[in-house]
Structure formats: structure tokens, C-alpha cells
Amino acid sequence: MTLLPVPDALARLLALGSALPVEQAPLVTALGRTLASPVHALRTQPAADLSAMDGYALRFAELRQPLTVIGEAAAGGASFAIAAGQAARIFTGAAVPDGADCILIQEEAARDGAVLTLAGDGPSGPGAHIRRAGSDFRAGDILLAQGTPVTAAAVALAAAGGHAVLPVRRRPRIAILSTGNELVPPGAPVTGVQLPSSNAPMLAALLARLPVDVQDRGIVRDDLALLTAAVRDAADWADILVTTGGASVGDHDLVRPALLAAGAEIDFWKIALKPGKPLMAGRLGAMVALGLPGNPVSAYVTALLFLLPLAAHLVDAGHLLPTPEPRLLATALPATGPRREYLRAADRDGHACPLTGQDSAALRRLPEADLLILRESHSPPAPAGSIVTAIRIA
Incomplete structure (x- = not known):
């Protein structure tokens, strides 16, 4: 036979x-599975120009003149506008007021009441310390491709993109x-x-x-x-x-x-x-x-x-499986018979070291095995130092 x-x-x-x-699984329930279809952004991130630092929103062209602070912008707060000669106190994540084109970080600002002056080098130019609308992703972008493993990072991205569930296989x-x-x-x-x-x-x-x-x-x-x-x-x-x-x-x-x-x-x-x-x-x-x-x-x-x-x-989770890789053989192996063999081995300094006690009922050495050495049927003896194919199992 x-x-x-x-x-x-x-x-x-x-x-x-x-x-x-395919089912629509809640984000955390989908963890560890594989996306069955692409996930598109349902919203734009950031949805508006946002400050990347605590400081003051102003016009770069007016950086070196005294400015009047007219208000405060906080994350999630209502947007407003500044006019010529004005600035706004702003915090990280807040929408940049209309009329402002850069952020003066608070460590480089001096303030006396409502009067703001420069106390350092200041921003490098227009756009400094501003996260532009859509700089991360825009509505309709593919956030995660089909076949992507659902990791904690993928969960975060999907949530930011407006998703509460993900398409995965049961x-x-x-x-x-x-x-x-x-x-x-x-x-x-x-x-x-x-x-x-x-x-x-x-x-x-x-x-x-x-x-x-x-x-x-x-x-x-x-x-x-x-x-x-x-x-x-x-x-x-x-x-x-x-x-x-x-x-x-x-x-x-x-x-x-x-x-x-x-x-x-x-x-x-x-x-x-x-x-x-x-x-x-x-x-x-x-x-x-x-x-x-x-x-x-x-x-x-x-x-x-x-x-x-x-x-x-x-x-569809083939990415979870190990792939064979070449290893140096630590000790010699005899020729194989008519069947493909998988030998338990330890990974020692990058070398595959076959374990003693390869009997199919002997468990004592199994916890020491990091690798399976793959040897094709009717292979000749393999000397120490030769290249073998191994699969990492631990």
C-alpha cells in the first residue's frame, strides 16, 4: 500500500x-480573527485642524508683535475665529480657530493679562504644531484590508474610523x-x-x-x-x-x-x-x-x-501558522526511511539540536522542543553543521 x-x-x-x-463581531470579540472584507473609514481623522501642543493659536505673520488673547480653545469645545492682532489660548486636541495658521507652544510664550508676546524661537512657519484635517485618514479610505489579522492596533484604528463591529469569520x-x-x-x-x-x-x-x-x-x-x-x-x-x-x-x-x-x-x-x-x-x-x-x-x-x-x-487565518526556516544542525542525523520525518529539537544559539528520546509515546523531553526538524523520506545522513529545514513550535 x-x-x-x-x-x-x-x-x-x-x-x-x-x-x-461571515459575522459582524464587536471590536474586542473580533480580536485574534481575520477580516473577511475591507474596512473603510466612516469618518475623517482628524475631522478638523487640531492643535498638537498646548500653547497659543495665532497668525505666523504676527508672531513677533504683541497679540491680544481673546479666548480659549479646548478639545471638544466649540470653534471660533481670531482676527488680525489676536491669539487664542489652545490645548492639545482642540480645533484651531479660524484665522490662525500655527501654534506657539506655551514654553515659548510670555503672557501679561491678555497680552501675549514671544519668549523663545517660536514656530518654524505656518502649519507648525497643527494636525491637519484628514492627515491620518479620510472618510472612504481603506483602513484595513481583507485578510488583515485583528490586533489591538487594528481595533484602535477601526474604532477611530467609526466602527463598532468588524466583518470576520465565525x-x-x-x-x-x-x-x-x-x-x-x-x-x-x-x-x-x-x-x-x-x-x-x-x-x-x-x-x-x-x-x-x-x-x-x-x-x-x-x-x-x-x-x-x-x-x-x-x-x-x-x-x-x-x-x-x-x-x-x-x-x-x-x-x-x-x-x-x-x-x-x-x-x-x-x-x-x-x-x-x-x-x-x-x-x-x-x-x-x-x-x-x-x-x-x-x-x-x-x-x-x-x-x-x-x-x-x-x-482565512493562515498568517497565524509558522513557516519553515533554514537552521544549522547541531548534531548529525542518520538517513531517513520511506516516510517524511519531523524530529523534536531545541533551538540553541540559532542551531537546531535534535532531542534524545524521539519515541512517539515519550513525553518527557517534549516541553524542551522549540522546533520540528523536517526531513524528507529517503534523505541521506545529515552531518553536524549542515542546513536543515525547521518549524518553530514554541
Whole structure:
């Protein structure tokens, strides 16, 4: 049996999912998501010529003669005009009075009652210390392009542009289902060969970096009827169902039979990946089903390579995913076999240092991994100091 190459598997997985509907989300709720359409300014900023400093508004041509202060302009206050020989006390953010063309900052001004004189070098010319109307943006300008990630800065700009909501994709709903008679919830007493369920909290933690809603559907025993019911139940809510365990070929590996019994169509099963060969993907109605291996490191790696890209794909958030980069290899690596390999490695002084203990069930060294070293199938040995491709994961 020829195993599906990793790039082909990812392309087929993404093809199973479609971009989610667009909604108008309140500014803070939209944080972390991606704009589904451009955002145009609904107003001009500044709406009028505003003072950039505290001081006095006057005519530059009259800077060196005594002037009469006739009023005060504060931010948000009513506008007024000055005539020849007049000036106005002004504060930062206030509208510049009609007739004034510069601001004399207060540190360079001397005042005796209503009489204002120059006490420093003064402004450099007309327009000094004035923020011109529309100098930031004008009504109708594109403030944020489609595909822009909604950051705190983007929220500020949208709010200044007159928006209270932003067009973003609905948050994907992701259900996590753990399978296996040996699993118990984290923190529960463990007897014999039972194992605490580590995959579900790990997946939820990985997904926390994306704008998604996650439900942990708990642990389902290796029972076809129970698994089939759990799959059908998830399809009533989830955009993505991700399972861990039960994806291989043993008598107790029932995820594939359960998906088929629930009416799902399996797109592919088993890929040329180490760790993570028994990866499975299919579709049940509008829900994409992604079956990850049960070994925790395999689940971790396949979640990084497949689950996160799928979730990002549904909301057009590909910018949230890491890109491969070249790294110097700290220690030599042997030749690879028939599958593409992803090796956990530490980033040490810019070098990729492969960790010992690469077994797909060994978690002890996983928190030390900053990188995944990508090695193609049938690659020759890689000596120390050679260039390898790595993906930053932490």
C-alpha cells in the first residue's frame, strides 16, 4: 500500500473544509480573527485642524508683535475665529480657530493679562504644531484590508474610523473526542495500565492560539455503538471533530468503523509521516473529521501539521501558522526511511539540536522542543553543521 505524502494529505484535508460564514463581531470579540472584507473609514481623522501642543493659536505673520488673547480653545469645545492682532489660548486636541495658521507652544510664550508676546524661537512657519484635517485618514479610505489579522492596533484604528463591529469569520467549533479503554481523566486515580488522558488538554492548549471554540467531549470506551453515537452527537455542533486514538488497524481501533457507521465519508487513512502514520480524515455532513494517533507525541505533531492549519483555513487565518526556516544542525542525523520525518529539537544559539528520546509515546523531553526538524523520506545522513529545514513550535 502506497502511503499518501504529507503535502497531498494536507491539501486534501483543507479541501474538505470551507470558509465559515461571515459575522459582524464587536471590536474586542473580533480580536485574534481575520477580516473577511475591507474596512473603510466612516469618518475623517482628524475631522478638523487640531492643535498638537498646548500653547497659543495665532497668525505666523504676527508672531513677533504683541497679540491680544481673546479666548480659549479646548478639545471638544466649540470653534471660533481670531482676527488680525489676536491669539487664542489652545490645548492639545482642540480645533484651531479660524484665522490662525500655527501654534506657539506655551514654553515659548510670555503672557501679561491678555497680552501675549514671544519668549523663545517660536514656530518654524505656518502649519507648525497643527494636525491637519484628514492627515491620518479620510472618510472612504481603506483602513484595513481583507485578510488583515485583528490586533489591538487594528481595533484602535477601526474604532477611530467609526466602527463598532468588524466583518470576520465565525469562530470554528471544534470537538475533541478521546478514545481508549485505558484512559482516565487527568487527575483521576490510575490503576494498573491505565493512563491519564493527556491528548485532549494538549489539543485544547494548542488550539488556544487560534480564534476557535473548543469542547472536550470526554473519553469514549472502545465500543462501536458508543463511538458512533459520539460522532453523530458531535456533528450536531462541531465544524471539526478531532479524535485521538483508535485510528490504527487493531481490533480495538474503532474510530474508522464508527465514522463509517455514522455516515461519514473517509477521504484518506494512513500517510507517509513519522510520527503520525495512522492519520485519518473524512467528512460527515458539514463537519470535517480528523482522526489523530493516540500516542501523545504523534498526536502533538499531527495536530501542529494538520489540525491547526485546518482550523486556520476555516477562518482565512493562515498568517497565524509558522513557516519553515533554514537552521544549522547541531548534531548529525542518520538517513531517513520511506516516510517524511519531523524530529523534536531545541533551538540553541540559532542551531537546531535534535532531542534524545524521539519515541512517539515519550513525553518527557517534549516541553524542551522549540522546533520540528523536517526531513524528507529517503534523505541521506545529515552531518553536524549542515542546513536543515525547521518549524518553530514554541
